[in-house]
Amino acid sequence: MTTVQPAAILSGRYQRAFTLAVLFLVAGWHLAGAGGQLLHNRTAYGSFAFQGAMWLVMALAITAGAVLVLRGTPGWRAAWTVAIVALAASTVAAAVSPAGQMLAVNWAWGSAGWTCVLVLMRRRFAELAWFLAAEAAATLSVQAWDGLHRADLAGFLAVLAWSTGAQVAVAAGVRALDAAAGQAATAAHSEHVARERAATMEIIRAARHARWLALQESAVPLVAELAAGTADPGDPQVRTRCAVQAAGLRRLLAEGDEVPGSLVHELYASADVAERRGIAVEIETAGPLPPVPRPARRVITDAAIAILTDARSQARITLAAVTAGIAVSFVADTGACVRLPASGDGLVIQQQQDGEMFWAEVRWNSQ
Structure with missing residues (x-):
C-alpha cells in the first residue's frame, strides 16, 4: 500500500x-x-x-x-x-x-x-x-x-x-x-511505515558496507603505499592513481545522496577532481532523464572517471534520454585511447579515437 x-x-x-x-x-x-x-x-x-x-x-x-x-x-x-x-x-x-x-x-x-x-x-x-x-x-x-x-x-x-x-x-x-x-x-499503517523504515535502514546499511568494501579494494592500498613510502607522490602514475581514487571517493559519497537525477549528481561529483586539475568539464542534459539503477550508474561514472582522468584540458559529457533508456556521450582531449570498464547488463559501450580527441558513448537500456 x-x-x-x-x-x-x-x-x-x-x-x-x-x-x-x-x-x-x-x-x-x-x-x-x-x-x-x-x-x-x-x-x-x-x-x-x-x-x-x-x-x-x-x-x-x-x-x-x-x-x-x-x-x-x-x-x-x-x-x-x-x-x-x-x-x-x-x-x-x-x-x-x-x-x-x-x-x-x-x-x-x-x-x-x-x-x-x-x-x-x-x-x-x-x-x-x-x-x-x-x-x-x-x-x-x-x-x-x-x-x-x-x-x-x-x-x-x-x-x-x-x-x-x-x-x-x-x-x-x-x-x-x-x-x-x-x-x-x-x-x-504505523506498523507498515515501521517495516518500511527498517527495510530502508537495512538497504542504507548494505549500501554503506558496499562502499566501504569498494574503498578497501581500491583506495586503501594506495593510501597504504603512500604511508609506507613505497609510492612516490611526484610520480605521474601515482598522481593519476590518486586522481582516479579521489574521483571514485567523491562518486561513492554522491551515491549516498538519493536525489532526483542521481546519475547527473554523481557525474558532477566525479568531475570535481578533474576541474580541480584545471580541466574544463561541461555536463549537459537533453530533456528529462529516466531513473537509472545504481549498477548501471556505477559503470557510467567509472567510464567518466577514466576519461576525465586522462583529459588534458577539456571534456564534455552529454546525457540524453533514448528509447527505453539513456545515452551518455563523452568527448575529451585525452590524446590516446582510454581503457573503459566492461559493459554490464543492459549497457553498451562504444568508443573512438580521432587524433587528440576521444569519443565514447555508454548506452543503458532498461529492457
Missing part, C-alpha cells in the same frame, strides 16, 4: 463492510418484516393496493439510499430527500390504516426508521435523533386523531422503545465500529 494512503484504504474497506451489513439489515427488514406484516394483514386494510404502493415507495427510497451510501457519506440534501420520502410514506400508510388498529397493522413505522438509519448513520447523530422524533410525533398524531386511550399510548411507547432503541443502537454501533476500524487502520 502506498500512502492513497494504506490507512485510508483499510478503513474504507471496513466502513464499506459495515455499510453493506446495515443495507442487508434494512432490506431484509423491509422485505421480510414489513412485507410479511403487510401480507398478513392485507384483509384489514381499506385499500391493500394503496398500502402496497406505499410499500413500493419505501422500497424505492431504500434503493436510492443504498446507492447513496455505497458511494460514500451522502450530503444532507440527498440524505434528507430520501428520509422525507420515507417519513411521508410511513405517515400516509399509518393515516389510512383502520381506526383503532394502526399499531397492530402499521408495517411502515419500522421501515421508515431503518431507512433513516441507512442514510443518516454517518451524518451528525442529531439528524438521526430529529428524524426519529419527527417519525414518532407523526405516528402519535395519527393515533391521536383516531382516538388515543391509555392502552394505545402504552402500546405506542412500547413500540417506540423497541424500534427506536434498536435503530439508535445500530447507528451507534456503526459509528463505534468506524472509529475502531480507523484506529486499526492507523495502527496497521
Whole structure:
C-alpha cells in the first residue's frame, strides 16, 4: 500500500463492510418484516393496493439510499430527500390504516426508521435523533386523531422503545465500529511505515558496507603505499592513481545522496577532481532523464572517471534520454585511447579515437 494512503484504504474497506451489513439489515427488514406484516394483514386494510404502493415507495427510497451510501457519506440534501420520502410514506400508510388498529397493522413505522438509519448513520447523530422524533410525533398524531386511550399510548411507547432503541443502537454501533476500524487502520499503517523504515535502514546499511568494501579494494592500498613510502607522490602514475581514487571517493559519497537525477549528481561529483586539475568539464542534459539503477550508474561514472582522468584540458559529457533508456556521450582531449570498464547488463559501450580527441558513448537500456 502506498500512502492513497494504506490507512485510508483499510478503513474504507471496513466502513464499506459495515455499510453493506446495515443495507442487508434494512432490506431484509423491509422485505421480510414489513412485507410479511403487510401480507398478513392485507384483509384489514381499506385499500391493500394503496398500502402496497406505499410499500413500493419505501422500497424505492431504500434503493436510492443504498446507492447513496455505497458511494460514500451522502450530503444532507440527498440524505434528507430520501428520509422525507420515507417519513411521508410511513405517515400516509399509518393515516389510512383502520381506526383503532394502526399499531397492530402499521408495517411502515419500522421501515421508515431503518431507512433513516441507512442514510443518516454517518451524518451528525442529531439528524438521526430529529428524524426519529419527527417519525414518532407523526405516528402519535395519527393515533391521536383516531382516538388515543391509555392502552394505545402504552402500546405506542412500547413500540417506540423497541424500534427506536434498536435503530439508535445500530447507528451507534456503526459509528463505534468506524472509529475502531480507523484506529486499526492507523495502527496497521504505523506498523507498515515501521517495516518500511527498517527495510530502508537495512538497504542504507548494505549500501554503506558496499562502499566501504569498494574503498578497501581500491583506495586503501594506495593510501597504504603512500604511508609506507613505497609510492612516490611526484610520480605521474601515482598522481593519476590518486586522481582516479579521489574521483571514485567523491562518486561513492554522491551515491549516498538519493536525489532526483542521481546519475547527473554523481557525474558532477566525479568531475570535481578533474576541474580541480584545471580541466574544463561541461555536463549537459537533453530533456528529462529516466531513473537509472545504481549498477548501471556505477559503470557510467567509472567510464567518466577514466576519461576525465586522462583529459588534458577539456571534456564534455552529454546525457540524453533514448528509447527505453539513456545515452551518455563523452568527448575529451585525452590524446590516446582510454581503457573503459566492461559493459554490464543492459549497457553498451562504444568508443573512438580521432587524433587528440576521444569519443565514447555508454548506452543503458532498461529492457
